[in-house]
Structure formats: structure tokens, C-alpha cells
Amino acid sequence: MATPTSSTVPNVARSYDALRPKILQRLVETRASLDASLARLDEQAARGQLDAVLERIGNFIATGDLGLHRAFLHTFLAMRAAEAQHSGAVLAMLVAIGDTAADVAQEQATPDSAELTIMLTRVTASTARAVNDLIAEELERRSELLGELRTKEQKALDPA
Amino acid sequence: MSDVDLIEAVSVLRDEVLDTAEQGDRDPPGAEVFDAVIRSLSIGGESIPGLDLALHDAVARRLAWGDTEDVLLADADMVYDRLMIAVERALRDPADRMVVIEAATQVALTVSRVVSLAAVARAARDRAARLREEMAQRQLKVVFEKQRSSIMRLELETRGEPDTEPSRRDSR
Amino acid sequence: MTQAAKLSVIRAAGETDVGKVRTNNEDSMIVDPIRGLYVVLDGMGGANAGDVASQTARDAIRQYVLEHRTKHEPKALLESAIQHACQVVWSSAQATRERHGMGTTCVGCLVVDASHAIVAHVGDSRAYLLRGGRLLALTRDHTIVEELVERGLLAAEEAERHPYKNVLSRNLGSKPETKVDVVEVEIKPGDRLMLCSDGLYGYASAEAIQYLLGSGDEPQHVARDLIDLALRGGGGDNVTAIVLEAPAPAPTSTQVVRTSGAVAWWQRRTRFAQVAEERGLLRNPICRGLAREEALDLIAQSLCQAVFHDLEKSTGVNVWTFAQHLAGGWFERDGAWQPLRDLVDVLAISARVVVDEIRAADARLGFLMDIAVSRALVVAELAIGGLLSERLGHVDALLIQVHSAMQETIDASMTVIDEVDTADQFIEQQTVPFMRSTRAPTLDGEVSEALTKALTVARGRTSPRAELVKQILVALEAIANDDTGTNTAAVAAARDIYGVRPVDDTGVMPLFDALDQARVISTAAVHQITASDAVRASVLHALSSALQRLTGASTALLMEAVRPFSERLRDALQTTSELRDDVAAAERKRAGLESKFASTIDQSQPWDKRGTTEW
Numbered sequence: 018m019a020t021p022t023s024s025t026v027p028n029v030a031r032s033y034d035a036l037r038p039k040i041l042q043r044l045v046e047t048r049a050s051l052d053a054s055l056a057r058l059d060e061q062a063a064r065g066q067l068d069a070v071l072e073r074i075g076n077f078i079a080t081g082d083l084g085l086h087r088a089f090l091h092t093f094l095a096m097r098a099a100e101a102q103h104s105g106a107v108l109a110m111l112v113a114i115g116d117t118a119a120d121v122a123q124e125q126a127t128p129d130s131a132e133l134t135i136m137l138t139r140v141t142a143s144t145a146r147a148v149n150d151l152i153a154e155e156l157e158r159r160s161e162l163l164g165e166l167r168t169k170e171q172k173a174l175d176p177a
Numbered sequence: 178m179s180d181v182d183l184i185e186a187v188s189v190l191r192d193e194v195l196d197t198a199e200q201g202d203r204d205p206p207g208a209e210v211f212d213a214v215i216r217s218l219s220i221g222g223e224s225i226p227g228l229d230l231a232l233h234d235a236v237a238r239r240l241a242w243g244d245t246e247d248v249l250l251a252d253a254d255m256v257y258d259r260l261m262i263a264v265e266r267a268l269r270d271p272a273d274r275m276v277v278i279e280a281a282t283q284v285a286l287t288v289s290r291v292v293s294l295a296a297v298a299r300a301a302r303d304r305a306a307r308l309r310e311e312m313a314q315r316q317l318k319v320v321f322e323k324q325r326s327s328i329m330r331l332e333l334e335t336r337g338e339p340d341t342e343p344s345r346r347d348s349r
Numbered sequence: 350m351t352q353a354a355k356l357s358v359i360r361a362a363g364e365t366d367v368g369k370v371r372t373n374n375e376d377s378m379i380v381d382p383i384r385g386l387y388v389v390l391d392g393m394g395g396a397n398a399g400d401v402a403s404q405t406a407r408d409a410i411r412q413y414v415l416e417h418r419t420k421h422e423p424k425a426l427l428e429s430a431i432q433h434a435c436q437v438v439w440s441s442a443q444a445t446r447e448r449h450g451m452g453t454t455c456v457g458c459l460v461v462d463a464s465h466a467i468v469a470h471v472g473d474s475r476a477y478l479l480r481g482g483r484l485l486a487l488t489r490d491h492t493i494v495e496e497l498v499e500r501g502l503l504a505a506e507e508a509e510r511h512p513y514k515n516v517l518s519r520n521l522g523s524k525p526e527t528k529v530d531v532v533e534v535e536i537k538p539g540d541r542l543m544l545c546s547d548g549l550y551g552y553a554s555a556e557a558i559q560y561l562l563g564s565g566d567e568p569q570h571v572a573r574d575l576i577d578l579a580l581r582g583g584g585g586d587n588v589t590a591i592v593l594e595a596p597a598p599a600p601t602s603t604q605v606v607r608t609s610g611a612v613a614w615w616q617r618r619t620r621f622a623q624v625a626e627e628r629g630l631l632r633n634p635i636c637r638g639l640a641r642e643e644a645l646d647l648i649a650q651s652l653c654q655a656v657f658h659d660l661e662k663s664t665g666v667n668v669w670t671f672a673q674h675l676a677g678g679w680f681e682r683d684g685a686w687q688p689l690r691d692l693v694d695v696l697a698i699s700a701r702v703v704v705d706e707i708r709a710a711d712a713r714l715g716f717l718m719d720i721a722v723s724r725a726l727v728v729a730e731l732a733i734g735g736l737l738s739e740r741l742g743h744v745d746a747l748l749i750q751v752h753s754a755m756q757e758t759i760d761a762s763m764t765v766i767d768e769v770d771t772a773d774q775f776i777e778q779q780t781v782p783f784m785r786s787t788r789a790p791t792l793d794g795e796v797s798e799a800l801t802k803a804l805t806v807a808r809g810r811t812s813p814r815a816e817l818v819k820q821i822l823v824a825l826e827a828i829a830n831d832d833t834g835t836n837t838a839a840v841a842a843a844r845d846i847y848g849v850r851p852v853d854d855t856g857v858m859p860l861f862d863a864l865d866q867a868r869v870i871s872t873a874a875v876h877q878i879t880a881s882d883a884v885r886a887s888v889l890h891a892l893s894s895a896l897q898r899l900t901g902a903s904t905a906l907l908m909e910a911v912r913p914f915s916e917r918l919r920d921a922l923q924t925t926s927e928l929r930d931d932v933a934a935a936e937r938k939r940a941g942l943e944s945k946f947a948s949t950i951d952q953s954q955p956w957d958k959r960g961t962t963e964w
Binding site: 030047049050053054056057058069072073076079080081082085088089092095096099100101102103104105106108109112113115116119123131134135138139141142145146148149150152153155156157159160162163166167169170173 | 486498505508510554555690693716719723726727730733734737740744747748751752754925932933936939940944946947
Binding site for chain 1: 309310312313314316317319320323324327
């Protein structure tokens with residue numbers, strides 16, 4: 018385990034944390050364009066959901082640990098699926114959140130903004146890639162289940 | 178009585194049958210049934226797609242707004258009952274009464290059919306929805322297991338570390 | 350049909366298509382650049398009344414705007430025009446029996462000037478604004494589900510799975526007046542507005558629409574592309590789209606640099622292909638069967654071109670299209686996921702190598718290219734994700750189909766009416782849940798005799814094969830003569846008639862068909878017996894009442910058969926809800942631990958080398 022130094026978090030992660038309230042505000046204001054289900058929520062509920070995603074993006078920026086990030090995305094997808102949201106729509110929402118964060122970063126005229134913008138666009142790309150891998154895994158699981166059911170059905174129709 | 182006069186004679190019973198005074202500005206329950214009877218009288222009892230479609234639409238809208246099938250059937254039964262009573266009183270000519278009874282009987286049966294088909298469709302949807310829920314539950318269970326194991330590992334990794342607030346990554 | 354319009358300020362074009370399934374186009378539209386009036390209408394109603402409704406409303410709106418445009422300010426003008434159309438459609442529906450119940454949706458845009466427009470709508474035809482590459486809905490559907498959510502009577506998440514989520518709460522024509530929602534829109538340079546019927550958004554994803562609308566192509570091409578997109582998605586409904594475009598803004602310095610980036614990118618296309626080949630592009634199963642030059646051209650060069658064009662026009666449509674074709678073609682050949690993932694990763698790595706080389710030559714250009722390439726990769730993943738999601742939906746539908754077929758046998762056994770429980774419960778209560786206490790007409794001797802005669806005639810005219818109809822006719826006599834003041838006879842007869850049947854259309858329809866046939870035959874028989882009109886009227890009343898009670902009792906049995914389905918669903922929903930709570934609680938805990946863990950990370954490692962722990 019690494020020994021904590023006097024600055025254990027890279028500048029870009031601290032820049033992100035500092036910018037996070039602005040990013041959140043922009044997301045809340047434009048939530049109708051992010052996803053239809055967000056548009057239906059009241060501001061407080063939307064703010065809570067969006068902030069949870071931003072927090073996890075922040076952790077990913079700080080840790081660079083794709084495994085952890087992927088685990089969060091897996092949970093996020095499963096929870097949205099339980100609310101009857103299509104995985105394609107969830108992917109689009111996560112991308113829209115990442116894009117908006119990158120836009121806000123790019124608008125800042127600070128020394129860190131360029132690096133942060135690049136980091137956020139790369140994080141969004143990693144997120145999209147991971148989500149597609151998760152969807153593909155779920156697709157494979159369900160296709161296998163379909164195969165099993167079809168075999169059972171066939172046996173029931175033709176026991177011989 | 179001519180067809181037109183008969184339709185008019187039945188139409189004026191609307192307030193009584195639907196108890197519109199009690200309902201105020203709201204659409205009275207069972208209005209779709211009474212209106213269907215009037216439509217049936219207007220087309221001389223022939224069955225045309227428009228009758229069923231309009232009734233289908235009205236039933237779908239009431240179900241969409243949250244009325245149960247039982248409520249719809251109860252309203253239809255009430256309208257039928259009240260219409261029979263009103264017609265016995267208001268139409269002296271038995272030939273006229275017969276025309277209205279035939280139309281009301283046809284409409285009542287159609288309403289039961291439409292509501293029954295809606296109930297059956299709901300059963301199919303409920304069955305499909307239950308399967309979707311079971312698939313979602315599988316996904317959640319897989320995720321839950323992974324969460325538990327990752328929590329265990331994170332607890333191990335961070336044992337001895339002071340608690341930090343999730344949103345603050347201050348330098349130490 | 351294409352109506353291209355050139356305006357001095359706002360350019361617009363509209364397209365409409367009957368779709369792949371319908372035989373009649375009940376959509377209509379107005380594209381009137383001179384008056385700045387654009388409207389999409391989607392008609393509904395049986396027997397061709399839908400197109401009458403939409404065309405009637407279209408003509409009424411156009412005429413009203415023509416006559417009143419100098420008398421009203423724009424917002425009032427558009428709203429009044431739509432209200433007027435509602436009145437006209439309603440009057441037309443009342444005047445003609447075949448048009449009863451017809452109606453139409455409507456979404457209209459009145460352009461005031463280069464920077465203002467009014468959007469008004471009734472129903473579920475929509476208006477969108479595309480700004481900065483992001484699609485924003487300007488309208489909210491007037492469906493019953495949306496109204497329930499707005500009133501707090503339905504949770505937002507339940508709206509997604511509501512069975513009646515497409516049932517309209519408002520349209521033009523079902524009532525003489527309606528409520529029109531109006532919004533004023535500020536138009537900025539580069540904005541695009543789109544009006545469409547549900548035939549578009551019902552068959553195309555929002556992301557695909559966003560990318561097509563933002564393609565930079567002429568409005569007439571974009572309108573046609575949107576129609577084609579809906580047709581490729583199934584085309585199950587009429588589809589109409591009108592695209593309006595505000596003048597483009599003056600090029601910014603970023604755009605000038607972006608164009609330089611596009612050139613720099615294009616100059617390195619050979620390098621890109623070289624790196625892709627080194628990274629194993631040609632060994633990927635997707636390239637199997639292709640010659641080297643062919644594979645490099647079809648995949649590497651095509652992506653290069655797509656990125657180049659998207660950079661030039663600040664859009665994502667070309668990469669989107671490339672990724673869709675690549676993945677779509679592979680999935681159609683039943684290709685597995687991993688080769689596609691590997692191929693996309695090879696292309697991504699190759700793109701990053703090229704960007705690093707550009708950055709080495711020009712830092713600022715390299716910065717922009719880094720962002721642009723990341724975004725291009727995201728667009729590709731979005732396109733692929735859309736296809737994956739579609740396939741997942743398809744597999745789910747098959748799962749439900751197969752599972753339902755297997756469950757039917759189990760469920761069928763549960764629909765056998767328990768003679769001890771269900772029917773006796775009714776008999777004991779002497780009521781059917783939704784039926785009022787019996788008020789059967791009292792039959793005197795003459796009427797009773799006439800009723801027996803009529804039913805004898807009816808039975809005689811019934812086909813020997815129509816067993817169920819005969820059973821019903823016998824039951825009607827018993828029910829009509831039941832003077833117990835209860836529904837006992839009706840329930841007993843219903844139980845016999847209902848028997849064992851599947852809880853689906855094939856089970857229910859024959860039952861009601863038989864009841865209807867019995868109605869028709871018995872009514873005809875009443876008119877044939879020798880009796881006074883008064884007696885015949887009494888007989889008809891008695892038979893009608895008996896049929897009403899028999900139908901009610903049969904329907905009640907069906908409702909009992911259906912009840913377990915909703916109870917089991919309710920149980921499943923409860924289980925899901927509990928699981929979600931557990932997962933949410935665990936996720937909160939993990940988030941906290943993750944943050945704590947983040948503070949222990951070894952920062953000497955490069956960001957993308959800190960491991961990919963499979964948690």
C-alpha cells in the first residue's frame with residue numbers, strides 16, 4: 018500500500034473537485050437534454066443522482082482504477098434496468114454527463130483546465146467502453162438463458 | 178316514433194341516467210356507455226368499426242387514468258339499469274322501447290367484451306412484466322454479490338486509514 | 350413528397366412517408382416559409398378518418414393564420430389557429446357518423462424573426478431544438494401517463510413501463526376545445542429546430558436523431574435522412590419531419606484550429622493505417638476473407654475519412670454511421686462481441702498514436718485533436734451501444750415469448766375456477782362484485798309463456814354445432830325465471846359456460862362471440878313470436894336483463910382468473926424494490942470506501958497504469 022505523501026491526489030483530481038459544483042449546476046440546468054427520465058425528476062432528486070455520478074467520476078480520476086469504475090457502472094446499469102430504462106439510454110446519459118463536464122472544464126481559463134478537459138474526455142471514453150462491455154456481457158448471459166429455455170421447451174414438446 | 182325523434186327522446190334522458198347534476202363539471206362515469214347507445218341508435222343497430230373503436234378508446238383512456246376494470250363494469254351496469262328504468266317510464270310505445278333495449282343490450286355486451294379483452298391483455302403484460310422483474314432481480318443479485326466482495330476488499334485495503342469525506346480530497 | 354424552402358434567414362424543409370406497415374398516410378404538414386409557419390399533424394380514427402382529421406386541421410390552421418396574421422401577435426395567433434382547428438375537426442366529427450371519434454395531434458412553429466419562434470402543440474407530436482450538438486425537447490407529450498406523473502399520481506420510473514403510456518390525454522377533435530401548450534423559443538445562430546410525428550421518435554433513438562440533425566447537411570437532406578432512419582427502424586407508423594435551420598455563426602478561432610486539425614489528421618491517414626496493421630487489424634476475425642488493401646480501406650481509411658469530415662463540420666454523424674455499419678454488419682453475421690471490441694480498441698490505439706505525433710509537432714493542435722479523437726471514440730461506442738441495446742431488447746422479447754408459452758400450461762391449471770371457492774363465494778354473497786343487486790323484471794304468466802316460446806324458436810334456429818350458444822339460450826330461460834332476488838342462477842350458468850379456458854384472446858373471444866350470437870338469435874326470435882308489442886317488449890326486457898346478468902357473471906369469473914397475474918407481479922415488484930434498496934445501501938458504503946481508498950493511491954504511477962482491479 019502506498020505511503021501517503023503530502024499531496025496524495027494529482028492536481029487534475031483537485032481541479033475536478035474544485036469545479037464539481039459548477040459542473041453539477043450545469044447538469045441540473047440542462048438535465049432535460051441529458052435524459053428524459055432526469056427531466057421528470059424534481060431538481061433535488063436530479064441533483065442527488067447527478068452528484069452521485071460526478072463523485073464516482075472524481076474517484077476514477079483520482080485512482081485511475083478502471084476495475085472500481087467498472088463496478089460502479091455495473092451497479093448503475095443494473096439499477097436503471099430495474100427502473101425499465103434501456104441500457105442504450107443509460108449509456109447516452111453517462112456520455113452526456115461526461116461531455117458536459119468536459120465542456121465546463123474547457124470554458125475555464127485556468128492553467129489546469131486543458132489537462133482536466135482531456136482527462137474528462139478520456140474518462141468519458143473509458144466509461145462508454147466499459148458500459149458497452151457490460152451490456153455485451155448481459156446480452157451473452159441472456160442469450161444463454163434463452164438457449165436453455167428453448168432446449169427445455171423442445172424437450173417438453175418432444176420428450177422422445 | 179321516427180328514428181330521429183327516438184334518438185332525441187333517449188338523448189334527453191342523459192342527465193337522469195348519468196346523474197350529471199351530481200357530477201358537476203366532471204365527465205360522469207358511464208358516459209362512454211350512454212354515448213355508445215346513442216351511436217348505436219344513430220346507425221340503426223348495424224355494427225361498424227367506429228362504434229367499437231370509440232368504445233375501445235374510451236375504455237383504454239379510463240383504464241389509463243387508473244380506473245379498474247371492476248369500476249368500468251360497475252359503471253356500465255349502472256347505466257344499463259338506469260336506462261332500462263328511464264326507458265320504461267319515458268317511452269310509451271313498446272316498439273320504441275324494444276329498439277332501445279336492443280341497442281342497450283348490444284352495447285352492454287360490447288363493453289363487457291372490451292373490458293374483458295383489456296383485462297386479458299393486462300394479464301399478458303403482467304406476466305411479461307414479472308419476467309422482466311425476475312431478469313432485473315438476477316442482474317441486481319449479481320451486482321450485489323460483487324459489491325459485497327469489493328466492500329470486503331476495500332475495507333481490507335483501507336484498514337487503518339482515517340475516514341475522509343467522499344467529496345474532499347485535501348492534501349495531508 | 351418533398352417541400353424544400355429557401356428563406357432569406359431561416360431555411361426549412363419537410364418530408365413525410367406512409368411508413369412500411371400502414372397503407373394510408375394520416376400525417377400531414379405545413380411548410381410555409383413565406384409566413385414562417387411549419388406544422389406537423391398526426392391523425393387518428395377508424396375507417397380513414399385519421400387523414401381527414403389531420404388534413405382538416407392543417408387546412409384550418411393555414412387559413413386562420415392567413416386571415417388573422419395582422420390581427421394577433423404571434424403567440425396568440427398560433428394558439429388561436431390551433432384552437433380554431435380543434436373546433437373545426439370536432440364539428441366535422443359530429444356531423445358524420447363514420448368520423449365520430451376522429452382527431453389529430455398537432456405541433457406547430459411560427460418563426461417570428463431570425464432569433465425568435467413560437468412553438469405550440471397538442472398531443473404527442475414533438476418539437477426539438479438542437480444546439481451545440483445536444484438535442485433538447487421543447488414539448489412534453491400530452492399522454493395520460495405524463496399527466497399522471499406531473500400530478501404526482503405516478504412515479505416517474507413507473508411511467509417507463511406503464512401499459513398505456515402512449516394513450517393521449519389531449520388531441521384536436523375529441524372535444525370542441527382543447528388546451529394548447531405554447532412556448533417562446535430563442536433561436537441562436539447555428540440552431541436547428543425539428544418538428545416530427547411519433548413515427549420518427551418511436552422508431553429511431555434520440556442519439557441517432559441528434560447526430561443526423563447535427564450533420565451539417567442541408568435541411569432537405571436531413572429531413573429525408575430522418576425519414577429513412579425511421580424506416581430502417583421498422584417504419585411501423587406514418588412518419589413526418591420538418592427541419593428548420595438558423596444561419597450558421599461566424600467561424601470561431603476554435604473552428605479554424607479544428608479545420609487545421611482535420612487537415613493534420615488527414616495527412617497522417619497512411620500512418621494511422623500502418624499503426625492499425627501493426628496492432629493486428631488484419632488478424633481480426635472481422636477482416637477474415639478480405640484482402641489486405643481491402644481491409645485497410647474498408648476499415649482504417651473509412652474511419653479516417655469519417656473523423657476528418659466530422660472535424661470539419663463539428664459533428665459526429667460520420668463516425669456514428671461508420672460504427673453502426675461496422676457493428677451492424679458484424680452482428681448480422683452473428684459475430685461475437687470480443688472481435689468487435691478488439692477491433693475498436695486497435696483503431697482507438699492507432700488514433701491516439703497519431704494524435705501524439707500531432708501534439709509533438711503542435712501542442713495546441715494536439716490538445717484539440719486529443720479531445721476530438723476521444724469524442725469520436727465516444728460516438729463510436731454510442732453507436733455500438735445502441736445496437737447492443739437493441740439486441741438485448743430483442744433477446745428479452747424472445748425470452749418473454751418462450752417463457753410465457755411455457756408458463757401458460759402452468760397458468761392454465763390455475764385458471765380452473767375452484768368450484769368450492771370462487772363460484773360458491775359469489776353464490777354465498779349473492780352478488781357479482783361489480784353488479785348491482787338484481788332487479789330482474791317480474792314476469793307474469795303471459796310474458797313467461799312468450800319468453801319460453803321465443804327461446805324455443807331461438808334454439809330451433811341455432812346450428813347443432815353451436816353448443817355454447819345453445820347452452821347460453823337454456824341458461825337465459827333459467828336466469829329470466831329466477832325470482833330468488835339473487836344472481837345465483839346467473840353465476841351457476843356462467844360457471845358451466847366459462848368452464849376451463851386459457852386467459853388470452855383465444856379463450857375470451859369465443860365466449861363473447863357465443864353470447865353475442867345468443868343475443869342476436871334470441872332478439873330475432875322475439876320478433877317472430879305471436880304476441881302484442883307490449884308483451885314482446887317485456888320479453889325482450891327480460892331476456893336483455895338475463896343476458897346482462899349472465900355476461901356479468903362470466904366476466905366476473907374472468908376477472909378472478911386474471912387476478913393472480915397482477916398479484917404475482919406485485920410480489921415481484923416488491924422483491925425488486927427490496928433488492929434495489931440493498932444494492933443502493935451497499936453502493937453508498939462502497940462509494941465511501943472508494944473515496945478513502947483514493948487517498949491511498951500511489952501517485953507515482955501514471956494514471957492509466959494503476960491497474961484494472963477486477964472488483
